[in-house]
Every structure is written in structure tokens, then in C-alpha cells.
Amino acid sequence: ETGVTQSPTHLIKTRGQQVTLRCSSQSGHNTVSWYQQALGQGPQFIFQYYREEENGRGNFPPRFSGLQFPNYSSELNVNALELDDSALYLCASSLGGQANTEAFFGQGTRLTVV
Amino acid sequence: AQSVTQLDSQVPVFEEAPVELRCNYSSSVSVYLFWYVQYPNQGLQLLLKYLSGSTLVKGINGFEAEFNKSQTSFHLRKPSVHISDTAEYFCAVSHRGPARQLTFGSGTQLTVLP
Numbered sequence: 001e002t003g004v005t006q007s008p009t010h011l012i013k014t015r016g017q018q019v020t021l022r023c024s025s026q027s028g029h030n031t032v033s034w035y036q037q038a039l040g041q042g043p044q045f046i047f048q049y050y051r052e053e054e055n056g057r058g059n060f061p062p063r064f065s066g067l068q069f070p071n072y073s074s075e076l077n078v079n080a081l082e083l084d085d086s087a088l089y090l091c092a093s094s095l096g097g098q099a100n101t102e103a104f105f106g107q108g109t110r111l112t113v114v
Numbered sequence: 115a116q117s118v119t120q121l122d123s124q125v126p127v128f129e130e131a132p133v134e135l136r137c138n139y140s141s142s143v144s145v146y147l148f149w150y151v152q153y154p155n156q157g158l159q160l161l162l163k164y165l166s167g168s169t170l171v172k173g174i175n176g177f178e179a180e181f182n183k184s185q186t187s188f189h190l191r192k193p194s195v196h197i198s199d200t201a202e203y204f205c206a207v208s209h210r211g212p213a214r215q216l217t218f219g220s221g222t223q224l225t226v227l228p
Contacts, residue, residue, distance in 0.1 A: 004157075033215065042118075042204050042218030043158070056215050090157055092216075103216065105150075105157035 003027060004093050004106035012112045013081050021076040021109045025093030031055070032074040033103065034066060037088040049074055050096040078111075086113045116141035116207050120219035127195055128227050135190040135222045137205030145207040147188040148216065149179055152202045161203075164188065175199070200226045 003026035013019050025032050031050045035043035045058035049068035063079040072093070078085055088110050092103040121136040139145065146165050150158040162173025169181040179190045188205060202223050206216040 035216075035218075040221075042120075042206075042220045043216070045215050045217065048215055058215075092158075102160055102163070105159070107155075107157045 004091060004104050006089075006091050006106035006109050008109060009107070010110045010112075012114060015081055015083060015113055017081050018077065018079045019081060019111060021078075021089050021091075021111070023074045023076070023091030023093075023106060025072045025074065025091075026104050029093035029095050029104070030072050031094045031096035032068055032072065033092045033094070034074070034076045035090040035092065036060075037090055037108070038084075039087070043090055046076070055096070081113045083113050086111060116143075116145060116209065116217050118205050118207055118217055118219035120203075120205055120222050122222050123220065124223045124225070126225045126227060129197055130194050132193050133191065133195050133199075133224065135203050135205075135224065137188045137190065137219060139186050139188065139205070139207045141186075141207060141209070144210050146210060147179075147181060148206040148208070149173065149177070149188070149190050150204045150206060150218075151175075152204065152221075154201075158204065161190070195224070195226045197226050197228060199224060 005024045007022045033048040034046040037043040047057040048055045052068045065077045068074045088108040090108045091106045094103040095101045117140045119138045127133045148163045149161040164171045164181045172178045202221045205219045
């Protein structure tokens with residue numbers, strides 16, 4: 001067990017709605033990264049948070065936003081949901097500042113937009 | 115920018131046979147290289163990683179990979195597969211540095227046949 005937990009595990013939303021996904025990082029980890037994995041594809045990097053600050057962002061529109069809290073847990077918020085946002089959203093935690101650390105992934109949240 | 119190409123989307127192989135899953139990458143800077151495995155309805159688990167040093171890297175579950183800088187490849191191998199190895203395998207790269215932002219390939223579905 002990696003210690004990274006995500007909630008909820010499954011979610012169905014209607015186009016145009018907003019959604020919040022949550023991630024609790026592994027104990028001692030201060031960095032959280034979010035990835036979107038569409039069906040049949042590899043994960044794509046959305047953004048990363050390090051000590052509560054955004055520390056890099058992939059090619060996703062501003063309606064994808066995030067937060068990291070003092071306990072290093074994190075939220076991913078998506079506004080104005082589109083059908084193409086249907087995917088598995090993965091959270092990964094790691095110990096930032098050290099190049100050779102491993103990123104541990106949670107089991108993901110399956111989001112379906114109808 | 116960096117990219118990863120996994121040359122085979124599906125690889126069927128009989129139990130106890132050897133297998134090689136191919137991965138090529140492109141990057142303008144030096145990178146770290148990873149292989150992850152994803153079982154159905156689960157997150158990603160790290161199999162092995164190349165950071166520096168010996169180009170032959172051994173990982174969990176009997177897998178190994180060889181980094182070839184001249185061919186920009188990082189192929190994954192196992193001398194004898196088991197039914198339980200059936201899963202999706204992802205090759206990934208990240209630039210060197212503490213901010214571990216992974217770029218993934220599109221994945222290879224390994225199916226081990228009895």
C-alpha cells in the first residue's frame with residue numbers, strides 16, 4: 001500500500017458542472033502532482049504543488065485549478081466540465097527537493113461527464 | 115520538451131516465455147527514465163527507474179531494463195512471464211531535477227496467455 005489516498009473513487013457529473021477531487025499524500029511527502037488519464041492513453045501531467053505553491057503546469061486550461069494545504073493534502077478543481085474531461089485522475093506524492101525520490105500514485109478517481 | 119513512444123500497444127505472450135516491451139524517448143536535456151505497471155482499476159506502481167550509473171537496471175517482479183543513450187531507448191524485459199504479469203505497462207521520463215514531472219508513453223498492454 002502506497003499511502004496515497006484519493007476520494008471519491010468514482011464520480012458522475014453533468015456537462016457544465018464543477019467538481020473537486022481530493023488527495024491525501026503519503027506521510028512525509030510535501031509534493032503532489034495530478035495527472036489525467038483518458039481511456040486507452042497514458043497519464044498526462046496537469047500540475048504539481050510543492051509546499052502549497054504551484055510548481056509546474058502542463059497543457060491544461062485555467063478551468064483546471066488546484067490547492068495544496070498545510071498538511072500537504074491537495075485538491076483538483078475542474079470548472080465548466082466538458083465531456084472530454086471524462087478520465088481517471090491520478091494523484092502522486094513525493095518528497096520534493098530530492099531528485100532521486102519516487103512518486104507514489106493513488107488509485108485514482110474515475111470521473112464520468114454526461 | 116520531451117516525448118515517449120511505446121512502439122507496441124499490445125503484446126500477447128505465452129506463460130514462461132520471455133518478453134520485451136519497447137520504449138523510445140526524445141528529449142533535448144538529460145532525463146530520468148521509469149517503467150510503471152497499472153493493473154485494472156488501480157493506480158500506477160513503479161517497476162524500476164534509471165537515474166544514473168549502470169545502464170542495466172533491475173526492478174521488482176523479475177523485470178529489468180537497459181538504458182541505451184545512443185538509441186534513446188529504455189526497453190523493458192523479463193526472461194519468463196507469469197499470468198499475473200498481465201497488465202498495462204507505461205514508460206515515462208522526467209527531466210533531471212527535483213520537480214518530478216513525468217511524461218508518459220501511451221502504454222503497452224501485456225497479456226500473458228496460458
